[in-house]
Amino acid sequence: MSKEVKPTERGIHALYAEDPLKAEKLLWDREPESDRRGFLKRSSLLAMASALGASIPFARYLPLGMIPAGLAHAEEPFSIEGKDGLKVLNDRPLNAETPAHLLDDAITPARHMFVRNNGIVPAPKELDAANWTLEIAGESCVTPTTFSIADLQSRFKHYTYQLVIECGGNGRSEFVPAASGNQWTVGAVGCPTFTGVRLRDVLEACGIKKDAVYIGYYGADLHPSGDPSKHAISRGVPMSKALEDETLIAWAMNDQAIPYLNGQPLRLVCGGWPASTSGKWLKKIVVRNKVHDGNKMAAPSYSVPKYPVAPGSEVPPEDMQIIHSMPVKSLITFPKSGISQPLDKTLQVRGHAWAGDLEVSEMHVSTDFGVTWQKAKLEAPANRLAWQHWSADLSFAEKGYYEVWARAVDSEGKSQPMLVPGWNPKGYLNNACHRIAVQIV
Ligand SMILES: Nc1nc2c(c(=O)[nH]1)N[C@H]1C(S)=C(S)[C@@H](COP(=O)(O)O)O[C@H]1N2
Ligand SMILES: [Mo]
Numbered sequence: 001m002s003k004e005v006k007p008t009e010r011g012i013h014a015l016y017a018e019d020p021l022k023a024e025k026l027l028w029d030r031e032p033e034s035d036r037r038g039f040l041k042r043s044s045l046l047a048m049a050s051a052l053g054a055s056i057p058f059a060r061y062l063p064l065g066m067i068p069a070g071l072a073h074a075e076e077p078f079s080i081e082g083k084d085g086l087k088v089l090n091d092r093p094l095n096a097e098t099p100a101h102l103l104d105d106a107i108t109p110a111r112h113m114f115v116r117n118n119g120i121v122p123a124p125k126e127l128d129a130a131n132w133t134l135e136i137a138g139e140s141c142v143t144p145t146t147f148s149i150a151d152l153q154s155r156f157k158h159y160t161y162q163l164v165i166e167c168g169g170n171g172r173s174e175f176v177p178a179a180s181g182n183q184w185t186v187g188a189v190g191c192p193t194f195t196g197v198r199l200r201d202v203l204e205a206c207g208i209k210k211d212a213v214y215i216g217y218y219g220a221d222l223h224p225s226g227d228p229s230k231h232a233i234s235r236g237v238p239m240s241k242a243l244e245d246e247t248l249i250a251w252a253m254n255d256q257a258i259p260y261l262n263g264q265p266l267r268l269v270c271g272g273w274p275a276s277t278s279g280k281w282l283k284k285i286v287v288r289n290k291v292h293d294g295n296k297m298a299a300p301s302y303s304v305p306k307y308p309v310a311p312g313s314e315v316p317p318e319d320m321q322i323i324h325s326m327p328v329k330s331l332i333t334f335p336k337s338g339i340s341q342p343l344d345k346t347l348q349v350r351g352h353a354w355a356g357d358l359e360v361s362e363m364h365v366s367t368d369f370g371v372t373w374q375k376a377k378l379e380a381p382a383n384r385l386a387w388q389h390w391s392a393d394l395s396f397a398e399k400g401y402y403e404v405w406a407r408a409v410d411s412e413g414k415s416q417p418m419l420v421p422g423w424n425p426k427g428y429l430n431n432a433c434h435r436i437a438v439q440i441v
Helices: 009-018 020-030 038-052 149-155 199-206
Strands: 087-091 094-097 133-137 145-148 158-162 193-198 214-219 236-238 248-253 267-269 282-288 303-305 320-322 329-334 339-341 347-354 360-366 388-394 400-410 434-440
Touching (some): 145 149, 145 199, 149 248, 193 267, 329 434, 360 388
Antiparallel strands (some): 133 145, 248 267, 347 388, 360 400
């Protein structure tokens, strides 16, 4: 009766119930040497405990890589404390996206803000806002300075902006051949409000040398190896982006403390750029006289080929360029894909559209697989770099299966493509049109 179970997290759980020794061996064999140390085991358990909403007293006995039954056996595949309806793609480290219909709010609530972690998340008890410090340094900083959050709050003017945060790999699951990494569908995006101080004001207070070209951040999370000399991720942006009005060092999201998994107590926010530039659990910012060289700055990370390449090509690193602004994109957040609707009723569809550093200038919807398009109503953004709400009233001539397709156009006239755009080795920047299924009955 013993069936072969693939060594995926869920598969392992099933195998565990049948043959714990075999499961243990499988887990052990697929772990890189560095992961076998108890250190990582305990740290990923912290994320588990946070997901369960309780500590795990016997954590030391829980087999490496095993998902607690409280999560694995839940009706909804996995629930994360403070997050509601998110789909977990990976729990080591925790990565979870938001289904499109749960992104319907004008301002993304904390419980629907996706989570993308590259390393070992700091323990909640380490994230004490009262004792937190942020260091500003780097070879192009005149006067390196360390600030408490209270210093930042008292010395600099506060700003609140609604900002799109979208993972550079959002949409990766659609690339063929598949690119490695989290297989995000459409939900690695959100647009909450952030409150904090301008990065510009803080950097200017410390003095910016003439040769400054880039900033880089460091967070309190650890590299997945557990090696304290490495960082999970340390990215940055050119000075022009760093000095924009909307680039914030934020302590609040939607007027509350930033959620634990989204970077509490302090994060950098660079709206409209790959969210990997928005450092969480922010400890240090360096002003650099060269392109920042932290972990995941070098190609192929967050880089795309400088020219179109055939799917599956190998691209030399020198032919790759770092992603700056994200491309134009939109989501249909209402209705949920798969709904039924009576023929005699008008269907109101709605969603959001965004375009990196640009604005969205037009929004179109189609119910005939793109043969004809109707213009949707499009609102202005709450502020620069916020997403824009759109809506359209649709009627249907006869009963049957339809799809609603949505397509945004940015202020430079660039449109979302219908199909997955330019294949690239790491599967970034898929801004293909979102579509939903509708049954007219
Ligand atoms: N310190 C730190 N900052 C980080 C990351 C991380 O792993 N560690 N991940 C980055 C990436 S790749 C993304 S997409 C966003 C995700 O932000 P969120 O988890 O708040 O949605 O955080 C970015 N900032
Ligand atoms: Mo990301």
